Amino acid sequence: MLVDEEEYSEAGRGVYPDGLLEVLNAFHKRYRAHHPSLKYIITENGFADSRDLRRRPYLLEHLLAAYTALKQGIPLEGYFHWTLSDNWEWADGYCPKFGLVAVDRIHELKRHPRPSYYLYQQITKTGLVTRKQREREWNILQSEIKRGGSRPFCCAVDDRQRMWADGLDKPTMRAIAEKDWRFGKSPTQDLIVYVLRSFEVIQTLILDVIQVLGGRANLQSQHEPMRDL
Template identity: 45%
Template sequence: MGHNAHRLSLEWSRIEPAPGEFSRSALAHYRRVLTTLASVGLTGFVTLHHFTLPRWFAARGGWLAPDAVELFVRYCNRVVAELGDLMPFVCTINEPQMIALHGYLEGYHPPGMTNPILWKRVGRVLLEAHHATVRAVRDEGARSRVGLAVQLPLLEPARDDDSCVAFCRALRTEIVDLYLDGLTGPDRGDFLGVQYYRRQWVDPAVPTLFAEPPAGAQLTQMGWEVHPDGLRQQLHRAAAAGLPLYVTENGIATEDDHERVDYLETHLAALAQARSEGVDVRGYLHWSAFDNFEWAEGYRPKFGLIAVDHDHDLRRTPKPSAHAFARVATTGRLDALRHGIAVQA
């Protein structure tokens, strides 16, 4: 499909199914996967933690356990020792702010808490875990480039009154600024992964803290507002961290492949504009290659460039958008996206 990079995650619970017990078969499995990636010319972007936790770690209190960072680093040390030669890029933690927000304030991801104090505490623990993991990777002597992958929604106040504006600013501090401004010192990493999907309207008067998008806004299957220029704006904000940027996630949940091609075109154009304005963006990884299991939503949202048929042995069929994206990947030209395209909804 013309890609030269592939992002994947390692499952901590497979590798360390019990405390201090590391599975040779799981590590061998991932070694085969990463070896295959390299053999076909794909650069691996390997995420060490993508939302899920081993049950034993969760039972200890998860990220609130007093030794949470120490235990996570022990797992990372073993992974790097076994697989570091096959991981050109390492993402330490995927979307730490969403782990904190969804799991400890909104409560719709595990552990299902709605506690503002714990929300803020977990965010800082995850940032500490990132720094500790950067040190661990380097101490193992791996040549991997290491970075944090953050989701950066464009947050706007739903109303132009003082309380709403102030609350939006406070929420932006915890969801965006904490992580970008916290990437300081020798262990901040080598790059920053930027993940962008939507604009969100902040409203302290709404129980969920986020108002519905304005009437008439284009929405995805997830109910997210499509706002391409938000990617350009958030790339500029991320650039303030002073690290090279890679877009490690960006995509749309839709059954309509016309929409997916439109989304690709407008968001890649926003990325190109950011680059032309001086932002150091070095790569783009689309979310996602395949229709995936979307955490609290299951298989309903269709994010993939490639369809997966769960009724027929997981048969995989590239969508027209996959071929469109491949033309951009192989030529480096956005105008190649629609060349000869005939998209079926």
């Protein structure tokens, strides 16, 4: 279910850089005893953002999560950003823009490197994510939020705020979330908030059941024979 205060990519994926470190730790803990020589490569980590405002801090924060995993002794050998250029997504079509390089589908598929392309290029050359980079990209995003900036959203959402697998060819616009989702900043999910959201999900499921049962009852009544009064 879509939550207004959380941040999402154009493809409806939630943003939580700490989750990358959590997954790497869980994976390593699960397999290291039986496969002590096993090493890991992150093959897809990226963010659909045609405006390229959130992709840059997203990239920096997830690389910091990967670096932290290395410092903790996790044998992480490689990282591949998803993706180099805008692509066709199986469930979402061309609407979400994942690329470090934009593809102009109107003018002979010309390629235009986005700012995130040059940021990633700089990081791969130096091997560093600097405090200055991190502060600059986050401040740019915050300035856009203060201006009331919005971004495209390519997921179908119903009247109960549920996201479906259906992708949109033409995106809707949503406000950029104000939440501080940077690595190490996201607080542990508060139990009360978790319980309240769980009740919202349960309520939605109950309404679904009522709607389905009501539809069946109406269908049955339509097929009942007419009775003499």
